Structure formats: C-alpha cells, structure tokens
Amino acid sequence: MRILNSLYYYRPHYSGLTVYTERLARELVLRGHQVTVLTSRYNRALALDEEVDGVHVRRVPVLLTISKGPIMPMLLPIADHLIAEHDLVHLHVPQLDAASLALDGRLHGKPVVVTYHCDLSLPPSPLNAVANTLSDLANHVSLTLADRVIANTADYAESSPLLNSRLEKVETIPPPIEVPRVDPERVAALRARWGIESGTVVIGMVARLASEKGAEVLVRAMPSVLREHPQARVLYVGQYKDVMGEGSYSHRLAPMIEALGVHWTFLGVLDSPDLAAFYSLCDLTVLPSLNSTESFGMVQVESMLCRTPVVASDLPGVREPTQVTGMGVTFPPGNHEALAEGMLKVIRNKAQYQAAPEQVAARYSTQAVTDRYEELFHSLVEQRRKRDG
Numbered sequence: 001m002r003i004l005n006s007l008y009y010y011r012p013h014y015s016g017l018t019v020y021t022e023r024l025a026r027e028l029v030l031r032g033h034q035v036t037v038l039t040s041r042y043n044r045a046l047a048l049d050e051e052v053d054g055v056h057v058r059r060v061p062v063l064l065t066i067s068k069g070p071i072m073p074m075l076l077p078i079a080d081h082l083i084a085e086h087d088l089v090h091l092h093v094p095q096l097d098a099a100s101l102a103l104d105g106r107l108h109g110k111p112v113v114v115t116y117h118c119d120l121s122l123p124p125s126p127l128n129a130v131a132n133t134l135s136d137l138a139n140h141v142s143l144t145l146a147d148r149v150i151a152n153t154a155d156y157a158e159s160s161p162l163l164n165s166r167l168e169k170v171e172t173i174p175p176p177i178e179v180p181r182v183d184p185e186r187v188a189a190l191r192a193r194w195g196i197e198s199g200t201v202v203i204g205m206v207a208r209l210a211s212e213k214g215a216e217v218l219v220r221a222m223p224s225v226l227r228e229h230p231q232a233r234v235l236y237v238g239q240y241k242d243v244m245g246e247g248s249y250s251h252r253l254a255p256m257i258e259a260l261g262v263h264w265t266f267l268g269v270l271d272s273p274d275l276a277a278f279y280s281l282c283d284l285t286v287l288p289s290l291n292s293t294e295s296f297g298m299v300q301v302e303s304m305l306c307r308t309p310v311v312a313s314d315l316p317g318v319r320e321p322t323q324v325t326g327m328g329v330t331f332p333p334g335n336h337e338a339l340a341e342g343m344l345k346v347i348r349n350k351a352q353y354q355a356a357p358e359q360v361a362a363r364y365s366t367q368a369v370t371d372r373y374e375e376l377f378h379s380l381v382e383q384r385r386k387r388d389g
Contacts, residue, residue: 001033001034001087001088001377001378001381002033002034002036002085002086002087002088003028003033003034003035003036003086003087003088003090003377004036004038004082004083004085004086004088004089004090005021005025005035005036005037005038005090005091005092006037006038006039006079006089006090006091006092006095006097006098006101007021007037007039007091007092007095008039008040008042008068008069008070008095009039009040009042010022010037010039010057010059011052011057012046013042014208014238014239014269015208016117016175016296016297016298016299017092017117019298020092020115020117020175020176020298021037021092022053022055023176023178023366024176024366024369024370024373025037025053025055026053026054026055027176027366027367027370028370028373028374029053029054029055030054031370031374033374034056034086035054035055035056036055036056036057036058036082036086037055037056037057037058038058038060038075038078038079038082039057039058039059039060040059040060040062040070040072041059041060041061041062042062042065042070046059047059048061058078058082060072060074060075060078061074065244067245068244068245069096072097075097076097076100076101076104079097079100079101079104080104080108083101083104083105083108083110084108086110087110087111087381088110088111088112088113088377088380088381089101089102089105089110089111089112089113090113090115090377091112091113091114091115091142091146092114092115092117093114093115093116093117093138093139093142094117094118094119094120094135094138094139095138095142096134096135096138097138098114098138098139098142099137099138099139099141099142099145101142102114102141102142102145102146103141103145105145106145109384109388110384111147111148111377111380111381111383111384112145112146112147113146113147113148113149113150113376113377113380114142114143114146114148114149114150115149115150116139116143116149116150116151116157116160116162116163117152117295118156118292118293118294118295119136119160119161119162119292119293119295120135120136120139120293136162139162140162143162143163143166143169144166146169147169147380148169148170148171148376148380149163149166149169149170149171150170150171150172150173150373150376151163151170151171151172151173151295151317152172152173152174152175152295152296152317153172153174153295153296153316153317153320154172155316155317155319155320156295156296156316156317157170157172158316159292159316159317160292160316171372171376173369173372173373173376174296174363174364174369175296175298175301175364175369176364176365176366176369176370177298177301177302177305177360177361177364177365177366177369178302178305178365178366179272179275179276179279179302179305179306180272180273180276181276182276182277182279182280182306183273183276183277186273186274186277187277187280187281189277190274190277190278190281191281194235194265194267196233196281197231199231200231200232200233201225201229201231201232201233201283201347202232202233202235202281202282202283203218203225203232203233203234203235203282203283203284203285203286203343204234204235204236204237204278204279204282204284204285204286204303204308205218205234205235205236205237205238205285205286205287205288206236206237206238206275206285206299206302206303207236207238207287207299208238208239208240208243208246209236209238209239209240209243209246209249209250209253210243210245210246210249211246211249211290212289212290212291212293212294213288213289213290213294214288214289214290214313214333214334215236215253215288216253216256217288217290217333217334217335217336217339218234218286218288218336218339219253219256219257219260219264220256220336221336221337221339221340221343222234222260222263222264222340224337224340224341224344225340225343225344225347226263228344229347232263233262233263233264233265234260234263234264234265235265235267235278235282236264236265236266236267237267237268237269237270237275237278238268238269239268239269240266240268275302276302276306279302279303279305279306279308280306280307280308282303282308283308283346283347283350284308284309284310284311284328284343284346284347284350285299285300285303285308285309285310285311286310286311286312286339286343287299287300287310287311287312287313287318288311288312288313288331288333288339289312289313289315289318289333290313290333290334291315291333292315292316294313294315294317294318295316295317295318296317296318296320296321297312297317297318297321300312300318300321300322300328301321301360301364304321304325304327304328304355304357304360305357305360305361305364306357307354307355307357309327309328309346309350309353309354310322310327310328311328311329311330311331311339311342311343311346312328312329312330312331313330313331313332313333314330314331314332314333315333318330321364324363325355325359325360326353326355327353327354327355327360328346328353329342329345329346329353330342
C-alpha cells in the first residue's frame with residue numbers, strides 16, 4: 001500500500017504526536033509499504049524533500065506561524081498531487097488543514113482515516129480563542145468526511161464533544177510504545193553523572209515545558225514530598241528552553257523552580273537508551289497534565305515498560321494505563337496536594353505498583369499497534385477498490 005500521512009510537525013520536532021507517527025510509519029515501511037509524511041518545514045534548515053528511515057518526508061514551506069499553527073499556502077497544491085499518488089490518506093489531528101485534505105482525499109476517491117490525538121485546548125487569549133474555534137470547526141469537517149476515526153481509548157472518545165456523537169465510526173487503537181532494553185551499566189553511569197546518591201528518591205517527568213503539561217502542579221507538590229524525603233529530587237526530561245509558544249509560561253514558572261534548588265534538575269532531551277535508563281533509575285514518574293490536550297500520555301507506558309510506576313492525572317484516556325496495568329495511581333488534575341499524596345503512596349509501596357514489562361508490551365508495542373492499523377488500512381483500500389470496480 002501507498003500511505004500518505006499528514007501532520008503539522010514531524011521529526012526532528014519532538015512531541016508525543018510526532019513520535020507516534022514516526023513509529024507507525026517506520027514499522028509500516030519495514031512491512032513493505034510505501035509511506036509518505038506531508039508536514040511543515042517549520043525550520044528553514046530542514047530539507048524540503050528527504051527520506052528518513054525509509055519514510056519519504058515532504059516538507060512544505062511555512063509563510064508564518066499563528067499560535068502554534070503553521071500557515072502554508074503551498075500545502076494544498078502539493079497535497080493534491082500526493083493524494084493522487086497514494087492509496088490511502090491518514091490525517092493526524094488537531095490540524096486545521098486536515099479538513100481540506102480530507103475533502104481532497106474524498107474527491108480523489110481515496111479512503112480517509114483520521115487519528116484524533118486530542119481536543120485542542122490552548123491557554124486563554126483572544127488569539128487562542130479564535131484558534132480553538134477554528135480547530136473545532138476543522139475537526140468537525142475532517143471527522144465527518146473520514147471513513148474511519150481512530151482514538152487512543154474509548155474513555156477519551158466518549159468524553160470528547162467531537163467524538164462522542166460519531167462513535168459508530170470510531171475505533172480505539174492505543175499509541176505505539178517502545179523503549180530499548182535497560183542497560184544496567186548505563187543506569188549506573190547516569191546516576192554518577194547526575195549525582196544521585198544512594199537512598200535518594202528520584203521523581204521523573206518527561207514532557208515539553210508547556211502549560212498543558214502541568215509542571216507547576218509538581219513544583220507545588222514537592223514541599224510535601226520533601227518533608228518526608230528531604231533528599232528527593234525531580235529529574236525533568238524534555239525540551240525546556242525556547243519551547244514554541246510557551247515563553248511566558250516558562251518565565252512565570254522559573255522562580256518557582258529556582259526555589260527548589262538542587263531538588264529540581266532539567267536534563268533536556270535524552271536519546272532512547274538514556275531515556276530507558278532514566279526511567280529505570282526513577283522511583284516513579286509523574287504525568288500531571290491539566291486538560292484534554294493530553295489524551296493518553298505515551299511516556300507513562302514507557303515508564304511502565306521499565307518497571308517504574310506512574311502517578312497520572314485522572315483525565316479521560318490518561319487514566320487508562322494505570323487502571324489497565326495496575327502500575328500506579330491517579331489524582332484530580334491540578335490538585336498538588338493530591339499529587340503529593342499519590343507520590344508518597346507509591347514511594348511507600350513501590351512493589352505493589354510494579355508488573356512484568358511483557359504484560360505491558362503485549363498491549364502497547366509498536367508491532368501490536370501496527371497490526372491493528374495495517375488490518376484497517378487493507379480493509380478500507382479493498383472496500384474502495386471493490387466499490388470502484
């Protein structure tokens with residue numbers, strides 16, 4: 001099959017959505033499919049056209065960016081050409097242009113699949129209010145035109161205003177999760193590099209420093225944890241400088257983090273082997289997301305695959321991995337006192353919240369997820385061919 005994916009940002013941009021798309025695309029290529037990713041050239045240093053891990057990446061020049069959305073006047077002419085060459089159109093939303101691409105796909109007689117990653121919920125501002133409204137309108141059109149809609153969980157689909165009225169065309173497929181095998185020598189080396197002394201409670205968080213990720217909830221929870229574990233440390237993995245659209249949030253949070261001193265360390269982005277070692281050396285990880293922009297939280301399953309339990313926000317979709325695996329607890333979103341209680345509960349009873357990684361992988365591995373997508377794509381392409389024939 002020839003599969004065309006479309007999303008605003010692809011690698012080397014780092015986010016859950018880009019990682020999701022990259023893993024699925026690479027695995028489909030390994031199975032013999034031709035995969036193209038149509039995305040923005042958000043950085044002019046990036047090539048317009050290249051092959052990455054067997055995936056054809058076509059980047060469209062960006063005229064300007066409004067909020068976090070790239071404006072690309074040449075997107076539709078380029079997309080029209082690519083849609084004609086492919087068997088199936090796979091759209092990743094939120095994406096304002098997905099509505100036009102879905103319509104173009106239908107006009108070309110190609111099956112259209114929409115993977116609905118989340119409801120867009122930008123921070124309050126006049127500009128973001130317009131962006132939220134336009135996003136909802138575009139999502140409505142995309143979902144209406146789609147042959148099938150993919151959601152991470154039934155829990156999230158039922159809670160989403162845009163999905164719960166279309167459940168007859170919704171299928172639930174979890175995100176593809178993968179981490180390398182943990183290397184004990186690498187774990188020891190990272191402990192030494194980061195100065196983690198024996199007996200120190202290590203709390204991990206993996207996310208961009210963005211307002212919806214809820215880092216400030218963890219900041220406010222730390223004093224309660226430190227009263228019981230005075231040497232406890234937060235190790236924060238992910239982009240924390242110059243995060244697109246998050247300058248004011250970072251500036252507001254900086255004094256709160258500085259007040260924690262040695263108890264909070266930014267590590268930046270880690271490569272996969274170091275990330276697996278990081279999860280392994282943590283006593284627990286935290287996913288304190290605040291709103292429906294977070295629909296699952298792939299990092300919590302990565303943590304579980306390294307036998308490290310999780311404390312996550314009790315949000316639709318986000319709460320499912322801890323419930324399914326038993327590897328953690330949830331807390332009311334934004335409640336730092338409840339987060340502190342949850343962290344202390346897991347620290348005191350860590351063994352109670354651990355499970356065999358094989359049990360987690362059976363449900364969430366890239367191979368298992370791609371099996372589901374491949375079966376769906378084959379079915380839709382065959383249906384369309386029979387209908388056309």
